[in-house]
Amino acid sequence: MAAPPLVAPTTLADPDTPFAVVDVHKAQSNIERLARRADRLGVTLRPHVKTAKSLDVAALLHGGAPGPVTVSTLAEAEAFADGGYTDITYAVGIDAHKLPRVIALLRRGVTLRVLLDSREQAAFVAEAAHEAGVAVPAQIEIDCDGHRGGLKPGSPELVDIGRILHEAGCLDGVLTHAGESYFAYTPEEQRLAAGNERDAAVAAAERLRAAGLPVGTVSVGSTPTAHAAEDLTGVTELRAGNYVFFDLVMAGLGVCRVEDLALSVVVTVIGHRPEYGWIITDGGWMAMSRDRGTSVQAQDQGYGLVLDLAGNPVPGLAMTGASQEHGTLTARAGADLPDLPVGTRLRILPNHACATAAQHHGYHVIDSTRSADTAPAIQAIWERITGW
């Protein structure tokens, strides 16, 4: 990894709170872990950049070179195209209204793959491709677990849609996402979810092939299944996004350890309510998001776990309440409320990295291997892509 540029000799004690922090060492370790898995499984890794939405973070994914990525918005696709990325999957069902921006990217030489799961969408993609005189590579979304969009592998529409796309020169392949794996609470359940995800994608690809339709891409993935898959025979690529930062939901599933979490939010203690057992901070849901993903897990982490500014856990303390610009920290059952004077800075580990990162314009970057001090040095400031 290239050392990020030093922008200013400041530390996490300097910017006004709240602000988001990325530990580049942890992000890099998380990235390398999944890259090794993908190598071992013999598939291309196509990271989803919707969590970090940052060209700087993405530069860690493929050793600094633009590689294949997945995006959740056309704003991301456009920003990554500007950054030199030429192989992008837009993994939200396509809307006809957005096709002009898709075609503009294709004309710039970006292989922008779109997703769809209906005859209507296949028809308007085929028509737009014909009118524009460009192939619009399209993937058929497959539903492997009843989570969201997609066709069941055995759906009667599958081959029809494949045929419409193929005749227009637009059939790229199939894509599925095991969204329900976020509720797979044991390693065995996660392995089963990964197997099921693979089976659904491969079955759909085989049905299309049996109908004489060429299927290039067979794409699967979610952070839990990407880390659980044991055999991806028939799959060409693996997607995952959250894994770069990880979060308390993923730690609760056992996909990572709490110490792997690369994203946190720095807040300041602004008050105490000893009569209620509360410490009040200046980081509310505007800084953390309203996401309470761990509320359905065995260990509910409230709005987040608390670290000191150096990154050491403050045991027994959790962020349990949030209003717009106020956070409430309380002691867990049996723990004492620590003595944290007004002005103390803390770091909060989030439930859901995608949602918390989205509340910020960018990241203050630290490297926990270089910063043994109480206030780690800020190595860089990385901007986020926003909007749609």
Next chain:
Amino acid sequence: MAAPPLVAPTTLADPDTPFAVVDVHKAQSNIERLARRADRLGVTLRPHVKTAKSLDVAALLHGGAPGPVTVSTLAEAEAFADGGYTDITYAVGIDAHKLPRVIALLRRGVTLRVLLDSREQAAFVAEAAHEAGVAVPAQIEIDCDGHRGGLKPGSPELVDIGRILHEAGCLDGVLTHAGESYFAYTPEEQRLAAGNERDAAVAAAERLRAAGLPVGTVSVGSTPTAHAAEDLTGVTELRAGNYVFFDLVMAGLGVCRVEDLALSVVVTVIGHRPEYGWIITDGGWMAMSRDRGTSVQAQDQGYGLVLDLAGNPVPGLAMTGASQEHGTLTARAGADLPDLPVGTRLRILPNHACATAAQHHGYHVIDSTRSADTAPAIQAIWERITGW
């Protein structure tokens, strides 16, 4: 109200979805309703601009002239100072680290009032004021209902803090916020919450006065109590923020009607899952926020209620699921799922306007009195203030 400038001859059918919409007519009506109440109650209205975070929306508050406002971040204070506002209350407990920005605003001639509830904060405010040679007007936060920060009106520290501030020339007054009124489910409970809020603020002011300390500002308010208060004797100003847009939480409390909601998010249907009874849209939690405020109310509205593009309710339909860029619409018990083809645009009314607005860079402005069409004309685009 001055007509907002026309920026382009576009309608809500034109921008790519999702995007946020403000109905300026509804916002204006909501603003006028509370302004009339404040007049009748004989108090100054100091709207909280944290919901809209927009100078354009704020221009509706005081007939286009900069009037007193409340802010939740120094970024808002600075943007409003740039916009000519000179009377601003920063209603989050002050942190010593933020005082340089406070003092810079005071030196620009902005009366920026800060909030605190501890001797430590009073001491560092007094010290900073002394060092800078400027008075830092400070309000003591009073806890009226155990919601968040503040001192009980009878707290032993109250007079000590008042004295520290007074000796430094910084004592401005007291402020309280009936945050628990968001859980006052009947008009009678809301009236009681408003009476209690007033009583707490006035009692604190009287205790300070009895100790020989001058109290100028006696500030109360929340959207529910501002609309329920019947007598504000002893109070000098009323604060509320959410009321400009209102939302489903406020409608659930009966503070407004669903038809008063001024903020919505335009989304597009991108798929159907008839086997599950789902309509899938391109508006997920990134567009709506993760806020589920109505989940604790009698009528849980999921992630929001559904309108057609013109603003008419689509009966029996609610947004019940959200992932980052996908929304799931389902029929309520007993209702049929309407036939909404791929490409149909809808508008979603949010649970919590503050949280939903925060997911967007700005607002596409319509006027429901001018737009009887299926796709209302966009009158203007108004930007939001972001960050801290």
